[in-house]
Amino acid sequence: MSRCWKSRPRPSVRLCLPGLGSVVLRVLEVLWVSVCLVHSDSSVVVQKEAQFGVSYLDTVTSHNQTIYSFNHTVSRNKTEGVRVSVELLSETTKSPILFVIRQKQAVLSFQVPLILRGLYQRKYQYTQVGRTLCQPPTLVASETQFFYVDVSTLSSTSVHYQLRVSRVESFTLQTDKKFSFNATPSQPQFFKYVFPDGVDTVIVKVNSEKNFPCSVMSIQDIQCPVYDLDNNVAFIGMYQTMTKKGAVTVQRKDFPSNSFYVVVVVKTEDEACGGPLKFYPLLPDELLDAGNRSKTLDVVVSPAINSEVYVMGMLFCLGIFLSFYVLTFLVACIENKRMNRKREGFLQPADMSPAETASLLGKGLTPPSPYEYGSFADNGSTMSSEPVTDSLASAEGTYGYMERSMDTVGRCRQESLSSVEEDDYDTLADIDSDKNIVRTKKYLCVSDLARKDKRVLNKKYQIYFWNISTIAVFYALPVIQLVITYQTVVNVTGNQDICYYNFLCAHPLGALSSFNNILSNLGYVMLGLLFLLIVLQRDILHNRALMRNDITALECGIPKHFGLFYAMGTALMMEGLLSACYHVCPNYTNFQFDTSFMYMIAGLCMLKLYQKRHPDINASAYTAYACLAAVIFFSVLGVVFGKGNTAFWIVFSVIHILATLLLSTQLYYMGRWKLDSGILRRMLYVIYTDCVRQCSGPMYIDRMVLLVMGNIVNWSLAAYGLIKRPNDFASYLLAIAICNLLLYFAFYIIMKLRSGERIRCLALVCILFTAVVWGFALFFFFQGLSTWQKTPAESREHNRDCILLSFFDDHDIWHFLSSIAMFGSFLVLLTMDDDLDTVQRDKIYVF
Template sequence: MVLRSCWKSRHKNNCGPAPRWIRSGLAALFWLCVTQLDFGCGAVRETKNVVQKDAEFDVTYNDTVTSENQTIYAFNHTISRNKGVRVSVDVLSQGLESPTLFVVRQKQAVLSFQVPLILRGLYQRKYPYNHVGRTLCQPPTRAASETQYFFVDVSTLSSTGTNYQLRVSRVESFTLQTDKKFSFTASPSQPQYFKYVFPDGVDTVIVKVNSDMTFPCSVMSVQDIQCPVYDLDNNVAFIGMYQTMTKKGAITVQRKDFPSNSFYVVVVVKTEDEACGGPLRFYPLRPDELIDAGNRTKVLDVIVTPAINCKSVYVMGMLFCLGIFLSFYLLTLLVAYCPSNEMKAFSLFHHDLFLPSLLPSERSLESVGRSRQESLSSVEEDDYDTLDDINSDKNIVRTKKFLYVSDLSRKDKRVLSKKYQIYFWNIATIAVFYALPVVQLVITYQTVVNVTGNQDICFYNFLCAHPLGALSAFNNILSNLGYVMLGLLFLLIVLKRDIVHNRALVRNELSALECGIPKHFGLFYAMGTALMMEGLLSACYHVCPNYTNFQFDTSFMYMIAGLCMLKLYQKRHPDINASAYTAYACLAAVIFFSVLGVVFGKGNTVFWIIFSVIHILSTLLLSTQLYYMGRWRLDSGVLRRMVYIVYTDCIRQCSGPMYIDRMVLLVMGNIVNWSLAAYGLIERPNDFASYLLAIAICNLLLYFAFYIIMKLRSGERIQCLALVCILFTAVVWGFALYFFFQGLSTWQKTPAESREHNRDCIVLSFFDDHDIWHFLSSIAMFGSFLVLLTMDDDLDTVQRDKIFVF
């Protein structure tokens, strides 16, 4: 009577507020059903014709359901831990306005779905599926098997009737076996999932899902054994760990994360391919328009393999890493205590092997010895900037056709030492303020990955990612230890040389005061610190490598390249090298453009035009500054001076360049940089940070090759230690670049496409190709630093007024 009264009042006053006596107990529940649910009070009032049938497995039931009848299929089922149950439904008649509802009632779970099943894609586009297959959740049982009933209810609101087919079958291969591959098919409306139980003695496994088909895009998920199982495109990301995939997918699973010692491996095919880098489908013309999804069936296979989980493998990996780099400490000690006379006996070239006849004859005429007082005269411009004759003296000295180191080492060595020591203190300050927020950010990234389970946030090599604690890929972090250890070793080597040189100065040794390349160690200290910071920031980047934090891995690479070029230039131009503030300001501008390029550079024509113009103009300005040895100024009269030079040197008389060697270097440098600028403008590479790093490396290699060639042309020799460092470093760089270009992952593509490049570990079942790149590149950088440190040791007994500037 209450329900009938409600039904009558609902048509009169739209079911107004319920009386107080209805708001409690069971009556309130009925009132909620009548007033809130979409079945309508009339549906509650009317009595359906309910038919219950005893059903059997592996039998296809063809039936019709209308709004007047409801069919219940009763199954007597023996639940087994190793087998599953799958319900397949196919609706033969279209009923989009009144879909057919299927409800599977189990002892501890209820699964319901409608057919046609409407799945939504990007921009809420709708895709209907008439064929649906779902695996039933398997409630945990204490016994190995247990007999239960479960029911499949079929109903609809369609008055015309809907034809359907129902089939319930057992899944014999429901439980996955270790190291046994299992193949299956899946689609958006027919997801698949399987159960895996950790065997005794195995605490960590890698779940690998593979397919020969790139598309359709799919999602693999690892979920705890519980009901319901989230196995549709619109809910698979609700719990557990998940990742998109095209051909490859892999998730490392640890026993400690699953109290039941088992988990589900769920594979879902997405309704659209945009998440995997596929084409974007057309936008529907009407908001309610249904789109034909087409054939999106995908053939896949799954295999679960044990991962390394014993502590001994982690310990071996750490000892291997430490052993490699501690051996460099031992080798350094052996070389340091090797008798110096024996080392000097092994030199590549005799001092007179390359005769000055390879040089213009005027160079010998200009080679006039300087007195000790003149070579040590202090003309520090900060002390005499009010005297005009100081600038005149600089113009006379620095614009000579042939220069010697004594011409460009006239400033007080104490002032220069302080100037170059600022490089170290500045980079140390930069490192602290740069590293602290980076560490905080990557910890946040790792926390988000662990909490949400979204494996698409970080671009790991999932086939060789060994977790430790909260870290997902400990091996990629550990392999960066070499940068830190070898950077520290280089600092110790530089410190030893610094101490020895200072002691020589205290003793007023002639070789320290007047001979060799002036010893300034500030840039070397900065290089060693930058190498250590590269290791720290690379480790931070590999905590969660992705699109937004790649600049952490490259920022100090720019600094290392810049500092190496500055050190090469400082060797022969100690008086006119850039100050630390200017140098770091330029490097900051490079990093700024790196960030802009990562954010805005992809396909942005305006950005690439602006960057290419700035690149070319910067190259021209720097070339002019280097050609005129710092005596050129950018001011209001620069255009007038340029026109005058062109008129006098090119029009009035066709004279060649005064400084041929410098001109050759700068012309080659401009050709290389203009070519790189043109390449960037035409190709517009997606990885702007690597493109910018390639520019820095090309310029460094060009200048280094020029330095070596000019050193040999000048009749100088390369000692044995420096030669060994050069050859060793070149070989190591070659192998390092080989492993770098293996490309195990890339954030330039989608996470699913990146996983196509994933490969297994290659060393100790712990380190992958990229880890080997870390090992070799840290060694190669250390060797490069040693080359810069030792390549001019042959000049330690040569007076500075006989050492050429180039």
């Protein structure tokens, strides 16, 4: 039965007159409708009783308005979805149709054609619209609810449309059950999920077989209205863009009703997901064709891990790294027993009288020339392969610290103790010539470059530790504050695109969105602390030896300076802290937090390698940290401006090559050169005398080989960067540092073996173990579970499930293995020259 009343003035007069016959009532009703249509200043409202699942083809003008009345039974224990689908059938219309849906606790309105805006305010028109009605909860067991669909327009001509209201099957999602559906920008979809008993956290996964069109997945509380359009989906709840994959971890505590809506919206444009950016010549009020932007998606809601898995993950992480403490303690006990047995079998220098020492030295064990130690011949042009005699080798192994006469030992000790810092006597006229004579010899021994007072050098290298500790404090505090702000913004706004997590394996704890990625960095801190304890133990033992005037500590082996080792251990701990801060909210704006101390670790390792054989001329802490600061500065510039910027890459490549040349010159001449106005004249003179006048080879062959290889590697890396211009500039810069470190380390090992030195069992085990662990670590590193070089939606395409204890992903395993590998690398640097502890320094070759 249809009803008609005059819409102006309100309230309307109802045409239901009880007592009249049906025929009279019908006649009066027809007359009244005619009167309503005659008056141009009024409109006719027609209400129709409508049914679910029936398509209504109708027309509307500015003179008539239609109201469709629906009713359905709502049960407290059962939720049914109701969907309203509208299609505009008229091809052209100047005025849209307005649909207003009035429910018990909400009102939903939209127009057809629907106008949605994209980037740069571009407008897209959709003639088919589908909206799902929100379902307000009911307090009674069952009740009948009414809702009305009002259709009106301001068009003076008739506009044809089709209306259909239907029930949504599978509106309530089931746990671990996949449900497929279609969505378009004008036909979004949302579904309800209720937490089952015993489940406090779930992971909502939405997948699609094709990348585009770009979509948005949102998690919203059960309330009306539901924000399910491209222009309002980000208003409440949690949301993230997606192409093929999307995943959000949802906790029961965030939803008081123990349920939530899963909303999926297809965006009008693909730029947010990394799609092509098209620029259109726009005119005022120009409408663009939206095209076919339908997308098929699957949604699955699965229970997340429980508290037992969290506990197991923490215990596993602690157990792995505490085992290194136990292993270190056992090795220390074994080494202590071995040293005790050695002391019992051999006399120590403090137990021997001068007469006994002279007697031993008088048995014909005359040491070789300083330049014949190991396999080096006297002329230096070729390397002798003849081994040292057995008797001499035995004497060196047992009484290597007594290879010089007591007078020589005493004189060297006196010179060492009486010497002062180089800067304190550089004003003397002969100091430059003295340094030139010593450092420009064809073959250098460690004694030639260990002439400064040990106390002065210790203070010089302790500055490395104190400086890096100060840097760590001032660097870490603002970083921690910033990432806390990032995490707060994510939690408050619900924008899951801010942080680049592996959403398929991101386990929240408290306010942290991905606790497992933070926990896995514990290894850097624990192993860094363990390395500091090992260095401290060695430092204490060495100081005790110096206090009892042990000749081996004073005159033998590589000079023991532990300041750089302390700095390396501190840098490893800070790497763990800053990596954890970065993984609170990983993105391209804070990636330098994760890499800054990686640069420092690589730089400190190279400085330590160089310091072993060049203790007097190694760079000061101020110079070293200034250079590392320049590297970090370029890292930030590269991240911000390096992408596709030709000018930046040209400038960086030129600086890279020039820095390589300057450093090569510094290393080749042991610092005995000056960068002044006469540098070009001296370079031309060297080229003329050594290349033109007479063809002579380089004076320092080994150094030249290293520097030539280093320049080839660095020039190649500079060319690669200039040609390819990698997007991840920070990783590119880190690769440069690692390549140089590996090159220098390989050169050091080769030259050590070439010099007749040997690598002890402990150091060899550390080298092999570290190499294997680095190999596995790099394998997991290159899995690439996320990347901030792309859009958040594209990054999620690389997300994968957890692979270890259902708690850790590939990147967490990289954290485990890389921390162990760095710790092993530090141990290699600490122990690789232990074989020289009983060898006099004037017998240890410099390379």
